[in-house]
Amino acid sequence: MVNLSLYTVRAIVMLDNEGNRLLAKYYSREQGTPMSHKTTKEQKRFESDLFSKTRKSTSEIILYEGQTVVFKYVNDVYFYLIGNPEENELLLSSVLNGLVEAISLLLKHNLDKRSLLDNLDMVVIALDEAIDDGIALETDPNVIASNVSKRGMDTIDVSLGDINEQSIMDAYKHVKDRINLALLR
Template sequence: MHISTPITLNMSNLTLYTTRALIILDSDGNRLIAKYYTRGSTQQSYKTPKEQATFEKDLFAKTRKSNSEVILYDGQTVLFKYVSDVYFYLVGDPEENELLLGSVLNGFVEAVSILLKHNVDKRSVLDNLDMIVLALDETIDDGIALESDPNVIASHVSKRGTDTIDVSLSNINEQTLMDAYKQAKERFNLALLR
C-alpha cells in the first residue's frame, strides 16, 4: 500500500513586485538614469539620494571588471549588461528568479537599442532620455515587470511619442519650423512629467 503525503507550497513569498531598481550608468560610474521602486518591498533601502549614489558607486566598482552578468550584492540579486559605454543594472529581491529578471533587463536593453537605432552609447542615451524613460515605464511599473518583449516596448514608446507630438503640432499656428519644434518638444516633456 502506497501512502502519499500532501505537498505544501509556501505562498507567502509570491508577489508581482519583482524589481527594486533599474539603473543606467556611464563608463565612469556616473548616473544617467535611475529609478528605485519601494512599493511591495519588505526592505525600504536607498531612500535618500545620498544612499542611492553610494549604492550605485559601490555597485559599479564591484561589476565594472566582472565577467558575470548576475551577482548577489548587498542582499539583492543584481543583473547587469554592458553596451558600448553604458551599464544597465536591474536590481531585484534575493529570492527572485534570475531568468525572469534577465528577460526583463534584456527586453529593456534591446528596446532601447531599437529606439536608438542600434546606436546605444552615453551620448545617445542622454540625447534621448525622454524615450528611454518611456521605455522604462513600459517595461516596469512601480516594481512590477509589465513587458519583456523589446519590439512591443519600442512600438508602445514610438506610438506614445508620435501621438503626443501630433497633438502638440495641431495647435501650432503660423510659426517657424524651429519654433514649432521647440514648442512640441516642451509639450512632450511636460506630458512625460504628468
Template sequence: MVNLSLYTVQAVVVLDSEGNRLLAKYYSRGPNAQGHKSLKEQKKFESELFSKTRKSSSEIILLDGQTVLFKYVNDVYFYLVGNPEENELLLSSVLSGLVESISVLLKHNVDKRSLLDNLDMVVLALDEAIDDGIALETDPNAIASNVSKRGVDTIDMSLSNLNEQTLLDAYKQAKERFNLALLR
C-alpha cells in the same frame, strides 16, 4: 519561501563607463523592498555596484542581499536590482527586453551621448517595461512600439482633423438638443 508578490524589481540604474549616474529609478514597494531613500544612500549603492561589476565577466551578482543583473553596452552599464528570492531568468528577461527596446529606439546606437539625447524615450521605455516595481513587458519590440506610438499620437494632429472633429461634435450636440426639444 516562495515569492508570491508581483513586485519583482527594486531598482533600475544606468551608469556610464566612469560610474556616473545617467538614470536611476528606485521602487519602494514590495515585501523585501530595500528603501534607498536618501540620495546619499543611492549614490553609495551605485558606487558599490560599479566597483563590483566594472571588471566582472558574469552578468549577475548578489550585493547587500539583493540580486543584481547587469549588461554593459558600449560605454553604458544597465543594472536591474531584484529581490534575493526572485527568479533570475525573469529578471534577466526584463533587463534584456529593456536594453533591446532602448537599442531599437536609439537605432542600435546605444552610448552615453545618444542615451542622454533621447532620455525621454528611454524613460518611457523603462515605464513601459516596469511599473512601480512590477514587470509588465519583456518583449523589446512591443516596448519600442508602445513608446514610438505615444510620440505619433501626441504630435501628429493636423488642423483639418481638428476642424472636422469640432464640426462633427457641433452637429451631434445640435442633434441631441433638437431631439430633447421634440420630446418636451
C-alpha cells in the same frame, strides 16, 4: 515559504563607464526592505559600490547587499536591474535584456551615453513600458519600442513639414489671428 509577489524589481540603474549616474529609478513597496527610504546620498553610494564590484566582472548576475543584481554593459553604459534576493534570475535577466534591446531599437542601434542622454524622454517611457512601480510588464523589445513610438506619435499636433514651409511672418500672422479669435469669443 516563498512570498509570491508581482513586485519583482526594486530598482533600475544606468551608469556611464566611469560610474556616474545617467538614470536611476528605485521602487519601494514594503517598509524595511533594503531599497526602501534610501536617500540620494545612500543611492549614490550604493551605485558607486555596485559599479566598483561589477566593472571588471565577467558574470551578468550577482548577489549584492542581499539583493539579486542582473547587469549588462553596452558600449559605454552599464544597465543594472536590482530585484528581490529570492527572485528568479532568468525573469530579471529577461526584463533587462528586453529593455536594453528596446532602447537600442529606439536609438537606431546607436546605444551609447550621448544618444541615451539626448533621447532620455524615450528611454524613460521605454522604462515605464517595461516596468511599472516594480512590476515587470513587458519583456518583448519590439512591443516596448512600438508602444513608445505610438506614444510619441500621439503627442505631436503639428507636422514638421507645415512648420518648415511657413515663413516666420506667416507663423506670426497665424498666431496673431488665433489670439484675436480667442479674445473675441
